[in-house]
Amino acid sequence: MAPPPPSMAAAHDRSHADADDPSLRLRRAPAAEAGAAGDSSGSRRENGVPGEARSPPNPQQQQHEMFCxxxxxxxxxxxxxxxxxxxAIFQQSHAGLLNLCIVVLIAVNSRLIIENLMKYGLLIRAGFWFSARSLGDWPLLMCCLTLPIFPLAALMDEKLSQRKLIDENVSxxxxxxxxxxxxxxxxxxxLKCESAVLSGFVLMFIASITWLKLVSFAHTNYDIRVLSKSIEKGASHGSSIDEDNIKGPTIKSLVYFMLAPTLxxxxxxxxxxxxxxxxxxxQLIKCLVFTGLMGFxxxxxxxxxVQNSKHPLKGNFLDAIERVLKLSVPTLxxxxxxxxxxxxxxxxILAELLCFGDREFYKDWWNAKTVExxxxxxxxxxxKWIVRHIYFPCIRNGLSKGVxxxxxxxxxxxxxxxxxxxENGLVPCFFSLMI
Structure with a gap:
């Protein structure tokens, strides 16, 4: 038999020398026992037979581990x-740093909440948002209840125009x-009635949404009539019109549109x-919780x-900057x-109750690279409303893209x-400041 190579012989001699070294035996013993236990449990899991041991590891692998x-x-x-x-920074995972930032954010905001409560106490006032007096403020309530009259009037106008009982310009x-x-x-x-902030805000919010919906309702039906007339004359268009669209709007389609989460x-x-x-x-429970947090x-x-900023804004410029920066965080x-x-x-919630399918109410704006x-x-x-009823009509009428x-x-x-x-109870340009 040929003698073993010099490298293997040297490794064999080192292994015998290491075996005689008591310090190495003590250092290897726990690892060897743990490895044996792991091998035994692993073999039991793999083979499904209790107590069945795996084959011994490769001697060269053992020698390499001992040498390390x-x-x-x-x-x-x-x-x-x-x-x-x-x-290498973009090849690493930064989940731990993100978790650390979240912990720091929670700690800082918790300290600010405790400091605010110690300084001002609990300032929640129901009358600022909704008071018993506003329940008896019947003009706002009647105004809100009479807003559905305007969509019904728009539907009657469309019916008369569809039957050609009135001229298009009159419609x-x-x-x-x-x-x-x-x-x-x-x-x-x-403006005539003194009301709570929330009551006036909600009324104007509903009125603005109703205005946007009625403009879309009138513009869409007008465009359908124009397209149907041009198709009757033999003109070709890129988009086709369904027969249901030519029949005109119904009370059912109008009611669904006024309730649906779309403009x-x-x-x-x-x-x-x-x-x-x-x-x-x-989702309703979440909505109540976050609404209460917003009011708090x-x-x-x-x-x-804001109350403490009225006088400093007239004085020192640095005080004004400090107040604006202090206001920016809670406003955000x-x-x-x-x-x-x-x-x-x-x-x-509205989409789910009305079985409304298109629920793209926002995109990932947090990844936006420009203000536009x-x-x-x-x-x-x-x-979608702006693009459909403002932007492209301006382009079709010859205005430039910038205008x-x-x-x-x-x-x-x-x-x-x-x-x-x-509603004068809020700060002017409040929404712009929040943006």
């Missing part, structure tokens, strides 16, 4: 980058009167097949900061709560701020 624990073994064997270096004039009245009427009522009218919508009742209850932040933080929290409550919870991209993504119902974007932005800004600006 020696003091003379090299600890540095290849080139490596630090985890936070510029070459457009009636729609203009209806849509103007649905905004002017609540504004006059709010763009169409005779039919994508629908789901059933309602998840348990899911709706969970406004009462405990925003109102005291209120905006996030409001966005989550309305766009995610409330609109999804952010405005296109955070409020999809208004964005069309400016008009679209101004219309969007007016109807985003009108509920807050009409």
């Amino acid at each position: 624990y020696r003091a003379s073994a090299p600890a540095h064997r290849r080139v490596k980058e630090s985890p936070l270096s510029s070459d 457009i004039l009636i729609h203009i009167i209806i849509t103007t009245s649905v905004i002017v009427y609540p504004v006059v009522v709010i 763009c009218y169409q005779p039919s919508y994508p629908r789901t097949s059933f309602i998840r009742k348990g899911w709706v209850i969970r 932040i406004i009462e405990q933080y925003i109102n005291p900061i 929290y209120v905006w996030l709560c409001m966005f989550y409550c309305f766009f995610h919870l409330w609109l999804n 991209e952010y405005w296109r993504m955070w409020n999809m119902p208004v964005h 069309a974007i400016l008009i679209s932005f101004l219309v969007s800004a007016v109807f985003h701020e009108s509920p807050a600006r009409v």
Whole structure:
């Protein structure tokens, strides 16, 4: 038999020498026992036979593992980058740092809440939002109850125009009167009556949504009539019209549109097949919790900061900057709560109850790279309405793209701020500050 190679012979001699070393025997004993236990349990799991041991490991692998624990073994064997270096930072997982930031954020905000409660006490006042006096404030209640008259008037106008009982120009004039009245009427009522902040805000919010829906209702039906007339004359269009659309709107389609979580009218919508009742209850509970949190932040933080900022804003510029920065954090929290409550919870609740299928009420605006991209993504119902009824009509009428974007932005800004600006209890341009 040929003698073993020198390398194997040297390794064999080292293994015998290591076996005689008592310190190495003590150091290897726990690891060997743990390895034996792991091998035994692993063999039991793999083979399914209790107590059946696996085959012994490779001797060369044992020698390599024993050599790695020696003091003379090299600890540095290849080139490596630090985890936070510029070459390796994007190849690492930063989940631990994100968790650390969340812990720090919770700790800092908890301290601020305790500090605020120790300084001001509990400032929640129900009368600021909804008082017993507002229950007897019947003009606001009557105004809200009479708003459905305007959609019914718009439906009657469409029926008369469809049957050619009135001229097209007269129909457009009636729609203009209806849509103007649905905004002017609540504004006059709010300015004439002293009401709680929440009551006036909700009334103007409902009136603004009704205005947007009625404009879409009138514009869509007018466009359907124009397309149907041009098709009758033999003109070709890229889009076809269903027979149900040519028949005109019905009371059922109008009622569904006024209740649906959309601002763009169409005779039919994508629908789901059933309602998840348990899911709706969970979302309602979340909506109540986040609404209460939003009210707590406004009462405990925003109102005291605004009240204490009236005089410093007239004096030192640094005091004004400090107040604005101090106001920015709770205002951001209120905006996030409001966005989550309305766009995610409330609109999804309405969509679930009405089996409304298209639930893209927002996109991932938190990943927006520009302000323009952010405005296109955070409020999809208004964005679709603006594109459909403002932007492309301006383009079709010969306006430049820049002018069309400016008009679209101004219309969007007016109807985003009108509920807050009409009700004098809120800070002017409150919504813009939150953005």
